[in-house]
Amino acid sequence: MDQVAILLPNLRLGGAEKLHVNLADVWAGIDVSVVFVLRCEEGELLDNLPPSTEVVGLDACRVRNVLWPLVNFLKETKPEAIIAAMWPLTVIAPLAALVAGYKGRVIISEHSPLSVAYGRHGRLHRLFMRASQRLCYPLADVRIAVSTGIADDLARLSGLSREKFTVIHNPAALGKVDVNAPCPEQISGRPGPIILTVGTLKSVKRHDLLIEAFSRLPASLEATLCILGEGQMREQLEGQIDRLGLQGRVLLPGFAVDPGPWYAHSDLFVLSSDYEGFGNVIVEAMEHGLPVVSTDCPVGPTEILAAGQYGALVPVGDAHALSQAILAALTEKGDQAALKLRAEDFSLQRIAHKYLDVISP
Template identity: 40%
Template sequence: MIISILLPDLRCGGAERVMLDLAHEFVRAGHEVEFVCMQARGEFLGEARQSFSLVDLATPRARHLPLALTRYLRRRRPVSLLAAMWPLTGIAGVATRLAGRDIRLVSSEHVDFRHTPSLRQSERWALKRFGQQLYAPCHSVVAVSQGVADSLQEVAGLSVERLTVIHNPVRPLPPGLMTAEDRRHLAGWLEGGMRLIAIGTLKRQKGYDVLLRALADLRKRQDARLLILGEGQLRDELERLAVNLGIADGVWMPGFRANPGTFLQHADVFVMSSNWEGFGNVIVEALAAGVAIVSTDCPSGPAEILDNGRYGHLVPPADAMALSRAIARMLDAPMPPDLLKARARSFRPPDKAAQYLRLLTGDQN
């Protein structure tokens, strides 16, 4: 059985990582997987090409995708199509209708549509006006958290019956050896008193300005040092803020690293300071590493992953002082690593892939 997975590209994002992990499990279950990308580019391209078939539709603009995808569906004739991320999920519904074939379509949404500034006004209008029709060809619409499901009901008018909540699978990467260059560059963090770590793109969504202000407050009382793994457009702004706060000597931003487990194993507390999320894969990665967690209770995902505070401290978004106090409490009394690792096993890829396969194949056994 051919399962096609539709993505914009294979850049290093949470949804892309999820789709790759699901694809590996689909193959283990005996299915053939083919990635279909608007553009064949991104950091995960090598992994995808090594393990799966890959089709480059060479359509940089979404408006060209319906016809390109329709031609692909008519030629390749997949049994099932898993489309990830709006607007591809809506376009996939149009293309399956144009293809005139009996294709089992499952759409997977990874953002809370109520809190996504990148969603253009025209897209919000389209979702509000035509959401039910665009998703109508889907055999199911998967939301990666209950918050995402709630947003689809509110913004797109989808009924509860149309939605299935499947938390993201997260495959913990075994910690590797830190390179000599990283070990030299991060020596101040590694040799510090209390080591904090945050992981994610340097963008407004992640609330790193609040995290830096929290660190400045925390450092008035103890030697805490922060490592941020990620790259993005706010690097210069965040570096200036760290200087202005007087904490530049306690902050390291080495850029993106493919295996966060290598660095998590040295951390005392993982901190997520996001203003919004769809799920929050890195929280599960921290759980799997047995690292204590402090997170904003942002929409959507962290509270679901941490079971409303059972597995980590939750604080309001955009509150630096509350974040600082929660980090201090966690440093003083961290949660047992075995408890956190047990929680991480709730998000095992084989279990989540089985849930997706029931939708993609129609086999409910």
């Protein structure tokens, strides 16, 4: 196979960005050439790319400046296929391919429920988004959604039939579980169970709800809540921890390059988000055999957990229900083997080949 181009805003530490870096790593091992085409050539993941991977920066600080540099790239480089992720790049790429007279495969992928993610941007923004999808989505050869819920959402927004969208789940099980990983110092020697969540400290993740739910657990449990991640909500969360008198019981250790040891030495994983595109961290936890409690948020968790078969689902925004589910999960004996087997449905190797199937059918 010739070169595959991957169009992204940048290579910062986001779920979609990590997904494509992991795909490139697998493809490099089977001699698939990859070039990352970035709106802005920046991000921590630039250091994680396979040595054979190329990077092209479009130097387009604003999204509206992406079109013509991308047209020129397609004319000059002529990759076999281009994969564009995340709106509005998913409407710009098919348009650029049309203008450039590009003959390769154009594949677009969306990673969040856009009607929810942009729901507060106003009517004019919503009209523009829907019009751009209706006009440009049909120009792509393949339209990928990372969950069934996103595919349904995109069909409603764009007016295209649901059959026009292909669901390929995220490759969140990386096959890198280390059962002998040393316990992180922050949680080593704690007397009670360790409750873990992993995610950027931003409002949509609802770590404030999780802290509230945790505060309702019996003190006799001697549980510790660890919120692994970094972001703009740190100050507010620290204030909440202080107000609730949870100092030393709720930990904010920051971002971890490798969260594996945290999964390996925790007793329960909790996701408290208002919405998700998929929920990679749920799969990561299951790959370690870690029981899961999640809000039944749009759109990924219920698919991963098979409507509650592999973990508890509670209403969004309900601290009492979340607290009760956490307590129940801590007192039940989970089936680690079943959780690990389910995680294999989202393995990196399996998903990488599903992408190759649509790149070169």
